[in-house]
Amino acid sequence: MIAIIDYDAGNLTSVARALSFLGFDNVVTSSPDQIFAADRVIFPGVGSAGSAMASLKRLGMDRVLNDIYQSEKPLLGICLGTQIILGHSEEHNTPCIGIVEGNVLQFDPKGKESDGSPIKIPHMGWNRVNIITPHPILSGLTPEDEFYFVHSYYPAPQSMDHCLGMTFYGVEFASIIGCRNLIATQFHPEKSGRAGLRILKNFCEWTPC
Amino acid sequence: MLSRRIIPCLDVHEGRTTKGIKFKNNIDIGDPVTMARMYYEAGADEIVFYDITASHEKRNIMIDVVRRVAETIFIPFSVGGGIRTVDDMRQVLLAGAEKISVNSAAVNNPDIIRQGAEAFGNQCVVLGMDVKHVGKSPAIPSGYEVVINGGRRHMGMDALEWAQKGQALGAGEICLNSIDADGMKTGYELTLTALISENVSIPVIASGGAGTPDHLLDVLTKGKADAALIASMVHYGTYTVPEIKKYLDSKGVKMRMGW
Numbered sequence: 211m212i213a214i215i216d217y218d219a220g221n222l223t224s225v226a227r228a229l230s231f232l233g234f235d236n237v238v239t240s241s242p243d244q245i246f247a248a249d250r251v252i253f254p255g256v257g258s259a260g261s262a263m264a265s266l267k268r269l270g271m272d273r274v275l276n277d278i279y280q281s282e283k284p285l286l287g288i289c290l291g292t293q294i295i296l297g298h299s300e301e302h303n304t305p306c307i308g309i310v311e312g313n314v315l316q317f318d319p320k321g322k323e324s325d326g327s328p329i330k331i332p333h334m335g336w337n338r339v340n341i342i343t344p345h346p347i348l349s350g351l352t353p354e355d356e357f358y359f360v361h362s363y364y365p366a367p368q369s370m371d372h373c374l375g376m377t378f379y380g381v382e383f384a385s386i387i388g389c390r391n392l393i394a395t396q397f398h399p400e401k402s403g404r405a406g407l408r409i410l411k412n413f414c415e416w417t418p419c
Numbered sequence: 420m421l422s423r424r425i426i427p428c429l430d431v432h433e434g435r436t437t438k439g440i441k442f443k444n445n446i447d448i449g450d451p452v453t454m455a456r457m458y459y460e461a462g463a464d465e466i467v468f469y470d471i472t473a474s475h476e477k478r479n480i481m482i483d484v485v486r487r488v489a490e491t492i493f494i495p496f497s498v499g500g501g502i503r504t505v506d507d508m509r510q511v512l513l514a515g516a517e518k519i520s521v522n523s524a525a526v527n528n529p530d531i532i533r534q535g536a537e538a539f540g541n542q543c544v545v546l547g548m549d550v551k552h553v554g555k556s557p558a559i560p561s562g563y564e565v566v567i568n569g570g571r572r573h574m575g576m577d578a579l580e581w582a583q584k585g586q587a588l589g590a591g592e593i594c595l596n597s598i599d600a601d602g603m604k605t606g607y608e609l610t611l612t613a614l615i616s617e618n619v620s621i622p623v624i625a626s627g628g629a630g631t632p633d634h635l636l637d638v639l640t641k642g643k644a645d646a647a648l649i650a651s652m653v654h655y656g657t658y659t660v661p662e663i664k665k666y667l668d669s670k671g672v673k674m675r676m677g678w
Contacts, residue, residue: 223515227489257540319620324420330622330645332542332591336422336464336675354677356422358495360517360542360591379421401495401517403459403678 212236212414213248215275215291217255217265225254225288228400232407234414242274250414251278254400255290259314259363260302262290272307279309279392286413287394292387293365295394301363310389312367321380329380332362339375339385339397347393347412348374348386355405357385357397365396391418422675423639424464424646425664426624427653429454430471431500434481436654437471449654452487458653459492461660462678466492467520467594467624467648469547470500471569482514489515499547499594505534512539520594522547523567526574526581529588536589544592545624546585550578550611551598563611570598582615593619594648596626604630604651612642624648632658632666639672 214225216238229236229252236252237244245251253275255262266272275295278285287295294306299314306314321329336356341348364383367373375386377396387394393413399406429436429451436449455466468488470481485498498511499520508519525532525546535544548565551573555562563578582593595615597608607628616623625644629635629652638644652658668674 223513224489224517227515228493231490231493256542329421330620332621333421334542334592334622335424335645337420352677356675356677360495362541398495401493403494405677407493 211248212250212252213245214238214252214254215245215271216240217262217269217271222254224398225252225400228407228410229414232411232414240269240271242270245274245278246281248283250284250286252286252288252413253291253294254288255294256360257290258301259290259293259299259304259306262294263304263306266294266307275307276309279390282391282418284413284416284418285392287387287392288400289361289396289398292394292396293361293363295387295392296365296367299363309392310367310372310387310394311369312365312372314363315366316363317380323380324378332360333364333379334360336402337377337379337385337397339377341375341386343374343388345374345386345388345393346416347388347409349412350408351405357395357399357402357406359385359397361396365394420673422464422673423644423667424624425462425635425660425667425674426465426467426646426648427454427458427463427660428467428469428626428648428650430469430650431481431484432471434484451484452491454654455488455496456491458660459494462664462675463494463660464675465494465646466496468496468498468500469520470498482510485511485514485516497545499545503528503531505531505538508535508539508543512543518543518545518592520545520547522549525585526565526567526576529584532585532588532590536591541589541591544590545594546582546590546592547594547596548578548581548585549596549598550608552608552611561614563614566598578611579614579618582619586619586621590621592622592624594624594626596648597628600628601626602651603628606630606634607638607642607644607647609637609642612638612644616643616645622646632663635663636667636670636672639667
């Protein structure tokens with residue numbers, strides 16, 4: 211059973227639908243008991259860091275997430291869920307959970323694309339991920355694969371050791387973070403077609419060592 | 420680098436897909452769920468559903484269609500038509516849509532954009548605009564006026580001012596439809612598209628007028644659009660999505676080519 215953490219942040223049903231499509235049992239829940247009983251945990255999220263952290267604290271989910279990370283169960287963060295695991299977000303100057311050291315920074319509106327054109331914010335649409343550290347969760351992907359992003363802030367982990375994949379959008383940022391039993395993507399695998407479904411399937415079959 | 424998006428648009432009427440010429444004489448061309456799956460597998464980057472009758476005949480959008488689509492495709496899709504309240508938005512998003520688009524409801528009540536952005540995030544709210552060329556005047560400095568109800572009502576609002584206001588209220592994207600070009604297959608309205616795209620900081624989807632892959636090339640380069648909506652040129656099988664993407668890729672437009 212895979213628990214998808216419900217903390218009033220965004221479209222949780224699309225993650226659940228993708229897992230069901232792939233044939234993996236899942237439950238959308240904010241019950242710590244259900245989360246601790248699950249084999250794997252997904253921490254999604256769409257919205258703002260400030261309101262997400264407020265909901266997480268109200269539900270006691272900040273502690274639950276830390277405990278899941280310590281328990282060595284596979285844990286997948288998606289989008290805002292990925293940003294929240296870092297130490298601090300520039301969005302509403304929000305202190306976050308801090309499972310991985312680092313910050314969440316705002317895209318510079320003066321940033322330029324690789325062809326020199328001005329970037330638009332949010333970073334919305336399909337972009338590539340340059341995989342710098344191979345990982346079981348990334349098996350079966352090809353360099354042509356692209357992933358669906360929607361965000362105005364980007365993760366900046368302190369250590370490059372935690373950065374599995376990088377994406378360029380005015381700035382080179384960590385689009386996939388990995389640390390022990392945790393994997394976190396800034397893009398939405400559940401909305402990234404075949405390549406995204408492959409990552410979800412890999413996660414559902416992954417045994418961290 | 421971010422890819423330009425190719426977005427098939429399915430006009431839905433009572434649960435079936437239609438495509439009309441200038442919103443009249445709509446012809447029934449299929450089941451939206453089957454068509455969405457087909458476009459997903461063909462490499463569409465996103466899909467837009469628009470309930471064309473909802474706005475003026477007070478029909479609610481078909482949540483059931485949205486739910487069935489969400490079970491079969493795993494790319495973003497947005498839904499527009501007849502969305503007037505935050506509750507309408509919530510229903511559609513919970514049924515599995517990634518974004519909702521507001522058009523005439525936002526013209527009548529601009530605050531709906533702010534409310535939607537606050538409740539679900541800017542990225543969920545698309546400002547749909549139907550625009551007509553009327554010539555420059557003191558009331559319409561850009562020469563482009565916002566219209567609603569399929570072009571039947573002129574609103575006395577300047578299109579550029581409205582786009583900027585929509586962005587300030589919290590819209591995460593603009594879907595810009597030229598009523599003059601819609602259904603004509605003679606190309607997108609490039610002047611209008613570039614005008615809006617260069618003067619807002621959020622992505623702009625060009626809509627209305629696509630007939631050939633060259634039209635998409637024009638709007639994604641000269642028109643500065645971030646994405647292009649297509650309908651009849653693919654619905655009737657004149658072109659396929661992979662054909663269009665291969666052509667644009669060969670012309671140097673950044674496309675998502677693996678799917």
